[in-house]
Each structure stands twice: as structure tokens, then as C-alpha cells.
Amino acid sequence: MNLFELRQVTKRYGSQVALQPTGLVIQAGETVVLIGPSGSGKSTLVRLLLGLESVDGGVLLYRGEPLQPQRAAALRRQVGYVAQGGGLFPHLTAGRNVDLMARHLQWSAPRIEQRLEALAALTRLPGDVLSRYPAELSGGQAQRLSLMRALMLDPEVVVLDEPLGALDPITRYELQQDLRDAFQRLNKTVVMVTHDLEEAAWFAGRMVLLREGRIVQQGTLEDFQQRPAEPFVTRFLHAQRSGR
Numbered sequence: 001m002n003l004f005e006l007r008q009v010t011k012r013y014g015s016q017v018a019l020q021p022t023g024l025v026i027q028a029g030e031t032v033v034l035i036g037p038s039g040s041g042k043s044t045l046v047r048l049l050l051g052l053e054s055v056d057g058g059v060l061l062y063r064g065e066p067l068q069p070q071r072a073a074a075l076r077r078q079v080g081y082v083a084q085g086g087g088l089f090p091h092l093t094a095g096r097n098v099d100l101m102a103r104h105l106q107w108s109a110p111r112i113e114q115r116l117e118a119l120a121a122l123t124r125l126p127g128d129v130l131s132r133y134p135a136e137l138s139g140g141q142a143q144r145l146s147l148m149r150a151l152m153l154d155p156e157v158v159v160l161d162e163p164l165g166a167l168d169p170i171t172r173y174e175l176q177q178d179l180r181d182a183f184q185r186l187n188k189t190v191v192m193v194t195h196d197l198e199e200a201a202w203f204a205g206r207m208v209l210l211r212e213g214r215i216v217q218q219g220t221l222e223d224f225q226q227r228p229a230e231p232f233v234t235r236f237l238h239a240q241r242s243g244r
Helices: 042-049 069-076 094-104 109-122 127-131 139-151 169-186 197-203 221-226 231-242
Strands: 002-013 016-027 031-035 057-062 079-082 157-161 189-193 206-211 214-219
Touching (some): 002 042, 016 057, 016 189, 031 042, 031 197, 042 157, 069 079, 079 139, 094 109, 094 139, 109 127, 109 139, 109 169, 189 197, 197 231, 206 221, 206 231, 214 221
Parallel strands (some): 031 189, 031 206, 079 157
16 A cells, blocks of 8 residues: 655755655555755655645645645654654653653553553663653663654654664664664554665665655665666765765
């Protein structure tokens, strides 16, 4: 089933074209990773999928229906979002960061406690961390907590925007393992943004390479290596390797 479908979708910010006419289908249960250089349109595409921005042209469908502004609020409850840097509220404990929306929706205390315990186990976060404040957490703990918050309401889709970019290599490697395991166990639809080609290949069933607001190529790492759609694809691959 197609969860999201973009049909010739465009987005502008003033005179700047952020997204050229774009077609993309994201199926339920699929993991899609958006890659590309800075300014390629990845963040714009994510904001459209989150319902934070409206399209300027074309049609964005969610479950086969156009995503109109009046449906955006309901959509955001079906999408868990892990922002760059985690986006945790510094004045709230870790636990309160996670259960904020559940309390807003008036979940019962036992239901909240049960969900917190399940998510802490899933993300391998020690239970005592939930009583601390974000400033008292390591980078890896903060990212695990951000994932818990994104999953709290059991959303249909999880969107992660450069979730591991600021972490040291060892922590990043451990979280890559744990995140992929969690995604496979949950069978969620996952959309991730990263600049790292190896990370994209590790997570993705399908990679989507963007450049200057358009999709250049979609597929696996092998597709990109063996069947590049245009010379930029090969240059992008070489730049990734030379940058290591």
C-alpha cells in the first residue's frame, strides 16, 4: 500500500526553488533514506511529509487522499519525528520529554508507565535515565530518548533528520545497529535523512539521491555503483569515499 505519494510536487521559498516537480512513492513498512548534498531538497521534502509545509504545485497524497492543511494536524500524530540534535526540552526530565504528548492526550498513568517501560527496553535505555534532565545525558542517551519520544504514540511513520550526525564514531556505530534492529522489529514506515552514504546503505531498502531540488536516482547502493543515472551519481559516490 502506498502511504505517501508525491505527484509532480513543487515547493518555493520566495524566488528560490526548493523542490522541482517531484514524483515519489513511499510504501507502508518501507525504509527510505534521503541523501544528497546540502541544499538538495532533503529537508524540504521531510517538512512536506510532516505536514509542516504545504505544496506549491502538484499533489501530495497520504493514504491515497490529498494532504490538505486541515488534515496536517491529524497526520502529525501518525508521524514520529526525530529532529537534528534531538530537540529535547531542557527544562523537562527525560521521562517528561517522552510522555509530553501522551499526557496532553490524557493517557492514564498506568498506560504511560507501561509504554515508557516498553520503549526503554526497545531502545536499550536504562530506566534510571528517565529521571534525569537532557543536560545530564550522553549524546547516545539523548538520541535514544528522542527515538522513544517519536515512538510514544505508536505512530505509523517515523521520520529521522540526520539523527546520528553529531555523535562520535563508536556511539554512532552502536546506535546504527540498535536503530536498524528496532525498525525491523516494529515494522514501521521509516524515512531518514543523512549525508552519509554508508549509513544510508545500512538502513535503506531504498535510497533516494537528491540534487538541486530534484531526485537524481533511486535504488540500492549497488544500483548507484553499477547503473548510475547520470555523472553526478558517480561523483557523489567518489566524494563520499575520498572524504573518509
